[in-house]
Amino acid sequence: MPIKKTASKTKQAKNTLALELNGNQVQLLVQIPWFNERFLLPGEEVSDYDCQLQLLIDSIEAKDALDLILVKDIHDELREVQRMRALRQSVLLQGMVDKLNRILKTPYGYEDDLRGEVLLLAWENRPEEGHKKLLVLLKEAGITLNGLMAEAYSLKAKTLDKVEHQLARHEKNVRETFKMIDVRRNHALMRQRLEFDLEQDRQQLLIDNNDNS
Numbered sequence: 001m002p003i004k005k006t007a008s009k010t011k012q013a014k015n016t017l018a019l020e021l022n023g024n025q026v027q028l029l030v031q032i033p034w035f036n037e038r039f040l041l042p043g044e045e046v047s048d049y050d051c052q053l054q055l056l057i058d059s060i061e062a063k064d065a066l067d068l069i070l071v072k073d074i075h076d077e078l079r080e081v082q083r084m085r086a087l088r089q090s091v092l093l094q095g096m097v098d099k100l101n102r103i104l105k106t107p108y109g110y111e112d113d114l115r116g117e118v119l120l121l122a123w124e125n126r127p128e129e130g131h132k133k134l135l136v137l138l139k140e141a142g143i144t145l146n147g148l149m150a151e152a153y154s155l156k157a158k159t160l161d162k163v164e165h166q167l168a169r170h171e172k173n174v175r176e177t178f179k180m181i182d183v184r185r186n187h188a189l190m191r192q193r194l195e196f197d198l199e200q201d202r203q204q205l206l207i208d209n210n211d212n213s
Contacts, residue, residue, distance in 0.1 A: 031065040084167035095152030
């Protein structure tokens with residue numbers, strides 16, 4: 001599905017999305033030179049990006065290029081939402097680790113007790129298995145899980161505020177784009193209804209004229 005006709009074959013092969021499109025969709029995408037651009041961060045898979053975009057494209061019957069642009073906008077904004085949620089979790093976990101390290105630190109601070117970091121990492125990888133072990137350590141440290149989370153929020157408040165602000169912005173963008181698609185669909189339905197009514201009126205007028213002649 002070559003979108004950038006002037007690009008080299010190597011660059012084109014690198015950038016082209018691996019999508020299953022029908023003839024109409026291919027023709028629509030020719031009108032959007034930058035559609036093939038992926039917005040990825042290190043560690044993110046090209047195949048995941050393409051598969052998720054394909055699912056969204058399959059869920060809408062694109063009538064024009066703008067439909068496809070809006071679908072891709074939703075896809076990219078949803079990825080940003082997931083990134084922000086993952087970042088929020090990561091910040092909270094780091095805050096919990098920092099608090100546990102302080103609580104478990106030896107009285108004179110000669111060495112660090114890394115059990116909190118190890119257990120929270122194990123919990124992140126396997127929540128069900130790590131939960132019980134984490135509770136045992138928290139009991140030893142004299143703090144509850146809710147208390148540890150509250151401390152983590154306090155320690156990382158400034159960073160979390162920034163993450164929450166970005167998360168809210170991307171969530172709003174998703175909602176607004178969905179509204180735009182909905183408005184476009186409703187407008188299309190209204191146009192179809194008006195065309196149908198006008199045609200009905202025209203047919204009725206022809207019948208009335210024939211009856212009067």
